Amino acid sequence: MPHLGIFELPDELLDLWHQYRIPIILSTFGLLTAVRLGLHFKYGRPKAMVSSMPGSPRPSLVDGVEKPLVDIKIRPLESGEKAVVYTEKPKPVKSARKHSPKRVTGKKVRRPKGTGQMLFDPEVDSIRPLIFYSSLAGTTEKAAGKLASDINHWIRDRQTAGDSKLLETQSHDLSYVEYDDFFITAPKDEPNTKYFYIVIIPSYDIDTVLNTFLEHLQETHHDFRIDTAPLSGLVGYTVFGFGDREGWSTEEEGFCSQAIEVDKWLAKLTGRKRAFPLGMGDVKTDGAERLGEWLSGIQDALVDIAAGKGLGEGVAGSGNAVASDEEEEEPNSKASLDDVEDLGKSYRGPVEKDSEEWAPMAIDFTTFNKPASAPAPAPAPLKEMVPKSSPTYASLTKQGYTIVGSHSGVKICRWTKSALRGRGSCYKFTFYGIKSHLCMESTPSLSCSNKCVFCWRHGTNPVGTTWRWKVDPPEVIFEGVKEGHYKKIKMMKGVPGVRAERFAEAMRIRHCALSLVGEPIFYPYINEFTAMLHKEHISSFLVCNAQHPDQLATLNHVTQLYVSIDASNKESLRKIDRPLHRDFWERFNRCLDILREKRFEQRTVFRLTLVKGFNIDEEVEGYADLVAKGLPCFVEVKGVTYCGTSTSSAAGLTMQNVPFYAEVQAFVVALDAALARRGLSYGIAAEHAHSCCVLLASTRFRRDGKWCTRIDYGRFFELLESGKPFGPDDYVGDETPEWALWGNGGFDPRDERVDRKGKKKIVEI
Ligand SMILES: Cc1cc2nc3c(=O)[nH]c(=O)nc-3n(C[C@H](O)[C@H](O)[C@H](O)COP(=O)(O)O)c2cc1C
Numbered sequence: 106m107p108h109l110g111i112f113e114l115p116d117e118l119l120d121l122w123h124q125y126r127i128p129i130i131l132s133t134f135g136l137l138t139a140v141r142l143g144l145h146f147k148y149g150r151p152k153a154m155v156s157s158m159p160g161s162p163r164p165s166l167v168d169g170v171e172k173p174l175v176d177i178k179i180r181p182l183e184s185g186e187k188a189v190v191y192t193e194k195p196k197p198v199k200s201a202r203k204h205s206p207k208r209v210t211g212k213k214v215r216r217p218k219g220t221g222q223m224l225f226d227p228e229v230d231s232i233r234p235l236i237f238y239s240s241l242a243g244t245t246e247k248a249a250g251k252l253a254s255d256i257n258h259w260i261r262d263r264q265t266a267g268d269s270k271l272l273e274t275q276s277h278d279l280s281y282v283e284y285d286d287f288f289i290t291a292p293k294d295e296p297n298t299k300y301f302y303i304v305i306i307p308s309y310d311i312d313t314v315l316n317t318f319l320e321h322l323q324e325t326h327h328d329f330r331i332d333t334a335p336l337s338g339l340v341g342y343t344v345f346g347f348g349d350r351e352g353w354s355t356e357e358e359g360f361c362s363q364a365i366e367v368d369k370w371l372a373k374l375t376g377r378k379r380a381f382p383l384g385m386g387d388v389k390t391d392g393a394e395r396l397g398e399w400l401s402g403i404q405d406a407l408v409d410i411a412a413g414k415g416l417g418e419g420v421a422g423s424g425n426a427v428a429s430d431e432e433e434e435e436p437n438s439k440a441s442l443d444d445v446e447d448l449g450k451s452y453r454g455p456v457e458k459d460s461e462e463w464a465p466m467a468i469d470f471t472t473f474n475k476p477a478s479a480p481a482p483a484p485a486p487l488k489e490m491v492p493k494s495s496p497t498y499a500s501l502t503k504q505g506y507t508i509v510g511s512h513s514g515v516k517i518c519r520w521t522k523s524a525l526r527g528r529g530s531c532y533k534f535t536f537y538g539i540k541s542h543l544c545m546e547s548t549p550s551l552s553c554s555n556k557c558v559f560c561w562r563h564g565t566n567p568v569g570t571t572w573r574w575k576v577d578p579p580e581v582i583f584e585g586v587k588e589g590h591y592k593k594i595k596m597m598k599g600v601p602g603v604r605a606e607r608f609a610e611a612m613r614i615r616h617c618a619l620s621l622v623g624e625p626i627f628y629p630y631i632n633e634f635t636a637m638l639h640k641e642h643i644s645s646f647l648v649c650n651a652q653h654p655d656q657l658a659t660l661n662h663v664t665q666l667y668v669s670i671d672a673s674n675k676e677s678l679r680k681i682d683r684p685l686h687r688d689f690w691e692r693f694n695r696c697l698d699i700l701r702e703k704r705f706e707q708r709t710v711f712r713l714t715l716v717k718g719f720n721i722d723e724e725v726e727g728y729a730d731l732v733a734k735g736l737p738c739f740v741e742v743k744g745v746t747y748c749g750t751s752t753s754s755a756a757g758l759t760m761q762n763v764p765f766y767a768e769v770q771a772f773v774v775a776l777d778a779a780l781a782r783r784g785l786s787y788g789i790a791a792e793h794a795h796s797c798c799v800l801l802a803s804t805r806f807r808r809d810g811k812w813c814t815r816i817d818y819g820r821f822f823e824l825l826e827s828g829k830p831f832g833p834d835d836y837v838g839d840e841t842p843e844w845a846l847w848g849n850g851g852f853d854p855r856d857e858r859v860d861r862k863g864k865k866k867i868v869e870i
């Protein structure tokens with residue numbers, strides 16, 4: 106037997122070990138792991154440090170002051186030695202609450218009235234008055250301009266006399282201003298400058314930009330994320346309203362209703378900083394006088410604020426309760442907001458909002474303070490767009506429109522009268538073969554979403570971004586517009602010069618120009634309406650303003666589809682069309698994309714209306730880019746018509762803005778060249794010098810080297826009735842007559858030329 110050392114194993118055991126060592130190792134490892142896991146589940150994870158000794162004190166910003174998370178005290182012991190005692194402080198509340206949803210309860214701690222912080226420091230600060238105005242027909246815009254000039258004169262006089270606290274005013278049109286820049290918090294653009302808001306607006310009981318503005322104020326007030334008085338950084342505000350007592354004699358009947366509303370919301374948003382009471386003036390009687398009084402009030406208020414006296418105590422306008430009763434919170438509507446603010450307070454404690462400790466908290470709104478199953482309010486009955494009793498109705502009928510139902514109109518145009526007398530048709534005859542005396546001009550929507558500077562509607566048009574009115578059925582409109590049109594034609598019977606054969610022909614409408622005023626595709630049943638026209642073989646030319654892409658995308662076949670291209674870039678379009686839609690440029694571009702997609706389905710036209718000083722200079726390249734984007738079949742270029750209304754003059758439009766025909770021609774030549782440079786196949790096809798209008802056409806409409814811009818109307822109806830897909834190339838008409846071609850003037854030699862002395866530049870749009 107071999108000798109075994111103390112740690113030596115017998116050979117048998119070693120053999121056994123070599124034979125079974127792997128299963129033995131594996132089972133031992135498995136056993137140990139099972140024991141470890143068992144201990145873990147029974148006692149939890151063993152702590153890395155079980156001693157109660159605290160770690161190093163860490164700084165914290167509780168209450169905005171650096172404090173340790175433990176208290177450290179030195180305590181003398183009986184032995185005479187000293188001991189260090191650590192006491193752990195509770196963790197800051199923040200980390201416990203930050204991430205957990207909270208059910209909100211409690212009451213808002215109300216700010217005492219009349220104590221809105223007066224942030225103005227007369228030692229270092231200056232005041233800049235900001236004038237905000239809105240205007241549809243121009244009265245308020247003009248008044249706001251005069252007000253700015255009066256205040257600035259007065260301020261300059263004061264500056265000369267040594268008072269440098271007041272800075273000159275800046276004016277903003279509420280149609281274009283970014284509300285978020287001015288009506289969520291007070292501006293902070295200039296250092297050591299505080300702002301005073303002067304708001305001057307008309308009131309309209311139709312849909313206008315003022316509704317959007319009021320909605321913004323209201324939403325800001327109700328937005329739980331925003332402080333209740335987010336505009337309290339202003340040093341004051343005041344509002345003036347223009348109204349018309351003839352139509353709205355009392356406040357109950359709506360006199361200056363929107364100014365009253367704006368004043369109310371601003372009182373809430375500023376924490377009751379009304380510096381001078383709401384002024385109201387009747388535009389037809391005492392408007393100027395009331396405005397003068399209000400101006401004196403503003404001046405007094407500015408002097409007081411600049412002198413550090415604030416808004417005054419205990420008098421109307423001071424923000425005192427006496428003046429502000431009507432602005433008390435509505436009992437229910439703000440309940441939730443109050444509680445949320447209360448929550449903010451309890452959570453934030455003394456920590457300032459902008460300190461590092463402030464953090465938003467998740468709030469479970471699903472369980473919070475639901476109104477106890479309040480019955481849903483009954484929907485308000487829909488209004489008529491143009492009620493018979495409204496000033497719009499009176500104004501439009503005065504301008505010669507026949508109002509059909511509550512939102513449609515028809516008007517006999519001057520070219521129809523001219524054609525009846527054999528004095529020539531409009532450019533539509535020259536380019537497309539439409540005889541003006543067979544043409545009816547109408548619209549199923551008098552409302553649109555622009556306020557174009559050259560609009561014929563004299564500022565009385567209803568405007569809106571969405572259809573909010575009672576809808577008339579298409580049959581009613583169709584019958585109504587035909588009746589209105591025939592009635593007006595019949596009235597021409599006795600007019601000297603009317604040709605009998607043309608009069609007889611005119612009693613059968615062959616064409617409908619849906620381009621009168623307003624936006625035809627705004628009407629929810631536009632497809633049904635055009636189907637009725639087509640059923641009676643009345644062709645349709647529909648003009649839209651490139652603001653309603655969704656409606657454009659779903660539009661059925663029309664004989665010719667126009668999009669107004671009033672400018673070549675965003676800024677210029679904003680200035681000239683004054684659109685209500687804030688995303689007007691995006692809408693415009695989407696419409697161009699849709700037109701491009703539809704170019705083999707619809708006969709598409711870009712209509713450019715040139716306004717000198719607005720949209721001609723240096724815009725040729727921009728227009729060429731738009732043509733490249735939309736690839737229309739045709740581009741019609743026209744000079745604007747000067748209509749001499751207050752709207753146009755308030756927009757700065759005069760006869761000087763009407764281009765001469767030679768200028769229109771020069772523009773068209775430049776545009777043609779710009780299109781060629783882009784490799785686009787267009788050419789100048791025809792002209793109608795009489796109405797300052799030139800036609801560029803895609804070479805798709807050139808056959809055997811000749812322009813064929815006219816339409817085969819019979820073929821159009823055949824194709825439509827076949828129910829099969831078709832496009833503009835399928836109903837191209839005869840070649841454009843010689844007299845209509847570019848360079849030949851475009852006047853039908855069979856008609857009699859009448860010299861309209863002194864009005865040569867007046868054209869239709
Ligand atoms: C369609 C329309 C609706 C109007 N609605 C009201 C109204 O509800 N209350 C009022 O006081 N004045 C109303 N007016 C009168 C205008 O507020 C008044 O003419 C004002 O001066 C127009 O200002 P603007 O020219 O700056 O647009 C209305 C006028 C029109 C044409």
Ligand code: SF4
Pocket residue numbers: 553554555556557559560561562621622623624650
């Ligand atoms: S789109 Fe037509 S109707 Fe509307 S404002 Fe412009 S010109 Fe007038």
